[in-house]
Amino acid sequence: MTQDADDLDAVIRARIRGLRQAKGWSLDALAARCHLSPSTLSRIETGHRRISVDQLVLIARALDSSVDQLVEPVDDADVVIRPRHDVVHGATTWLLSRDDGPHGLTVAKLRITRRTRPKQLRVHPGHDWFTVLSGTVRLYLGERVILVAPGQAAQFSTLAPHAIVAHDGPAEVLTILDHEGQRAHLDAVDLTPESSPPGSPG
Template sequence: MTEQTASLNDRIAARVRELRAARGLSLDALATHCGVSRSMISLIERGESSPTAVLLEKLATGLGVALASLFEPPQASDDPVARLADQPLWRDPHSGYVRRNVSPAGGSSPIQIVEVAFPAKARVAYESGAREPRIHQQVWVLENTIEVTVGDATHRLEAGDCLAHVLDRPVSYHNPTRSLTRYAVVIASLPSAWR
């Protein structure tokens, strides 16, 4: 494990602990709520595991946040600028996709931007479910092609295409090509009044 990976695992660990405590959930309650074993959550919270994107999405769903929220530092920042050097890179150990949280950390905006580099022929399927507040997401393809399945509907997106949907059902991503695909994900958590 590289120093950067260990540091990001520590960040994820602190963030999961913080979010679980803020919701008053025990390890057992979170495990029951998100379908991840208590022992795995404990390993993640101690920074002793390199969880997959699918596992982190289950935790995010159980905690009622977007996956991108798990990569934020536990200490909020007042800086409205996120410098490239400070934007965390994370590689999914299962699919090899690389995500970079672009947005400034700190929660001063209900919008988060993530850039993804998705390898050729890779596939990731999330068992996403409804969250409160409702989370809206847009996938904007910057380079190449990606197939996004939301529920039962599959959308083949080419460079420049953008798909909008709500995170309230299973979502999968598949790169059917032989080249890397790059896309941006824009996530907005909106209170009930904005629906």
């Protein structure tokens, strides 16, 4: 077994133990659910026994997980979330989900500095949702202008022409976008790496 395989093997064992403990289960409790003996599970978790594919399937199912999730390699590149700056629209973005996020949704944090209404409001299929973390934002929604304060959230059909800008200073929001929302708000803009603004994660 190569060093990489050894490392992945250790990660799998740690995930099994961590998921079991997170559920508050003893080795006996998990053993009863996956039809393996407690001693076998103990040797698997401690590295004294090789894990067969059949055993991994049973353990994953008992833990309400999947084999894919248990064997997913650790990618150091995913640890650090680097900000991307949209020069044109005055926003800095931190993507908080992978490209294959659950149900095709993208989670992102935005720091918005632009205060002026864009000349053209965006329209696309789907729905947008965001909550304001700090500052206040102005939501342009068709002919309406809505102020959204910290702790408040907004959800709306994006078939209505819309835009979000800062009201009286920089604002930070957490947003969930569907596939069309990601294309309209994140993929279609000029994103370039930049250093983190003071007080922002990076």
